[in-house]
Amino acid sequence: METESTSGLRPRRGGTVKKIALLAVVCILAAGGGVFAAVAPGFARGSMESEAGSAVRSAPGVASPVVAPVKLDVSPDDGAKQVNPAAPVSLKVTNGRIEGVTLTTTGGEAVQGTFAGDGSSWSAVGPLKFNTEYSYTYVVTDGAGREKSTTHSFSTVSSSHEADAAIYPLDGMKVGVGQPLQVIFSEPVVNRAEVEKAIKVTSSAGQTGAFHWFSDTMVRYRPEGFWAANTTVTMDMQLFGVDLGNGQIANFNKKVNVNIGDKRVAIADSAAHTFTLSVNDQVVKTLPVSMGDERFPSARGYAVLMEKNRYDHFRAASIGLKPGDPAYYGEVDVEYSIRLTLSGAYIHQALESAYPFIGNKNVSHGCIGFAPEGAAWVYNNMTTGDVVQVINTKGDYAAHDDGYGDWNIPWTEYDN
Known part of the structure; x- marks a missing residue:
């Protein structure tokens, strides 16, 4: 006759004891808080706890923790075009950790970046280049330590939408x-x-001023009165990445320091035929002159000295005169030339x-003419940015933009 097992259970045909033992193992594991993913033979999978509500996830022969999915916030988007080079390039991760990031141009030039201490974010340091393709690769691990590498690309604003500027002084x-x-x-x-907000102007004398747009491309800045003598004016332009409109993006930052000299203001009196220069509000010289005649009277108001040339060449055609006109003078060489307007004064x-x-008489075509000694003295004692009224x-x-006619604009109109 058959003997009984030491477990007190009788062996049965078909491996009943083995099945009971396997069931016991499953129960023991369940009591410990875990469930095998692989289902033992003869047991229905539906009788077990679902994976979503379990602390482990099933895989053939492997038990791994259930973790929240990694969430990424990547900027710029994959395949983005016309990306502003000043726009932030960043990566943020939730439910994971950033293990590594590489950002390079297609030519292999790397862009440096910084990581958050907990590995939750990365951001590029410094701006990108215009008209450039970038490859952006990042490696992220989830809560279970599983690693995933992703690469995408984007390109920055093209050269056709890149704007620069000329700055003076x-x-x-x-x-x-008087220099704006x-x-x-x-x-x-x-x-x-947006442009005005990106340009900060400061004066060592504490003067403030205002911007005035003379056209859609030219802006100037001046204080209400002349700059204080012997001071420094700083113009700090943080314009890189500023959208000028119509997709045009500024491509530069620049800081300029302008040194203001003595206050030199001259009064040219067309009726008295005199030119009187004051330095720091003290008269230092009065010289005889001849100014514009009846046909070409000198322009009234303030003019700012624009440039100086020891020798210059004048052409009558440049002011619209033609041969046969009584005022036509052909082409002449002149000395001690200081420009007052773009149009030729x-x-x-x-x-x-x-x-x-x-x-004693005005005979010029609008210029202020001196005898040789007087012309030399003015040339040597006045400079660009000085003022003639x-x-x-x-x-x-x-015209206000025919040279620096800023001081002929009332302050209430200039500061608008």
């Missing part, structure tokens, strides 16, 4: 008290407020034929 220049700060953009500016040594009229003339004001 240049860094380190020394100019007179000027920025001329290569592309039209629609978002003027100058301080300069008069032609020899005008010498007899200096100090023309009075007692029948001429109208020059």
Whole structure:
């Protein structure tokens, strides 16, 4: 006869004891808080706890923890075009950790970045380049330590949408008290407020001022009165990445320090035929001159000295004169030339034929003409940014953008 097992259970045909033993193992594991993913033979899978509600997830022969899915916030998006080079390049992860990031141009130039201490984020350091393709690869692990590598790409603003600017005065220049700060953009500016916000102007004298747009590409800045003598004005332009409008993006940051010299303001009196220069509000010199005649009266108001040339060449055609006109003078060489307007008004040594009229009659085409000694003195004692005020003339004001006509604009209109 058959013997009984030491367990007190009788062996039965078909391996009943083995099945009971396997069931016991499953029960023991269940009591310990775990469930095998692989289902033992002869047991229905549906009789077990679901994976979603379990502390382990099933895999053939492996038990691994159930973890929340990794969530990524990546900027820029994969395949993005016309990305602003100043826009942040970043990666943030939830329910995971960033193990490594590489950001490179297609030419292999790497962009450096910084990680958060807990590995939850990464961001690029510094701006990108214009008109450049970038490859962006990042490696992230989830809560179970499983690693995944992802690569995507994007490209930055093309050259056709890149804007720069010309700035005057240049860094380190020394100019007179009348010199406005000027920025001329290569592309039209629609978002003027954004541009103004990105340009910070400070004065060592504490002066404040205002911007004035002369066109959709040119903006200037000046205080209500002349700059304080012997001070420094700083223009800090943080324009890289600023959207000028119509997709045009500024491509530069620049800081310029402008040194303001003594206050030199001259009064050119068309009726008295005199030119009187004051330095720091003290009269230092009065010289005889000949100014614009009846047909070409000198423009009234303030003019700012623009540039100086020891020798210059004038052409009558440049002011619309043609042969046969009584005022036509052909082409002449002049000395001690200082430009007042873009349209052709100058301080300069008069032609020899005008010498007899200096100090008693106006015979010029709108310029302020001096005898040789007077022209040399003014040339050596005045500089760009200094101011000349023309009075007692029948001429109208020059156009405000015909040179630096800023001081002829009332402050309430300039600061608008």
